[in-house]
Amino acid sequence: MNKEWMKVIIAAFFEVFWVIGLKHAQDFWTWAGTVVAIYISFYLMIMAGRKLPVGTVYAVFVGLGTAGTVFSEIVFFGEPFGLEKVILILILLAGVVGLKLVTPDNVREGGES
Template sequence: MAWTILLVAALFETAWAIGLKYTVGFTRVWPSVWTLIALLASVLLLSLAARTLPIGTAYAVWTGVGAAGTALLGILLFQEPATAARLVCIGLILAGVAGLKIVSP
């Protein structure tokens, strides 16, 4: 169950990171509200997952999935470059996350 909670936390992390783009420096009210809600949900769910998972593993997975998700959505939503090198690096992040899942309790 902790791994599921951690994955949801990482998805919320991706949501708030992408939300930052839509807030335009927190000058737009509703995107700012939704971004802050996603941020709070992300951190709260991370703290719940960290009750049973090692904090180093939980934090690394949380940031890794969040970073990879944000990079992929940046490519899809904001036409950021999708170079082969960038995609390989995103794949390496996800491989590291999978490795942590395999070797962790």
């Protein structure tokens, strides 16, 4: 896996933090952490999008972030576990992995290198 895809994965990791922060932040420090997570997340996604196809980067970013957020809400915040949720998240992740597998690492959309 090249460093651009690692940026997307790390960006999705920080996306989980800021999405949870938007729901659970209550004071200056939790809001500050949410803002920092937003900045890091989008910065890394934008940097990866300079070398990888933007549409694929965004789909992978959102897919991984969604799966991570649902998982975190279940594990850390007592969100009800549902088999349907897990199956749908697995389908989402299968699509994300599929997009990654069919996307060349160093080709931008529109045929540019």
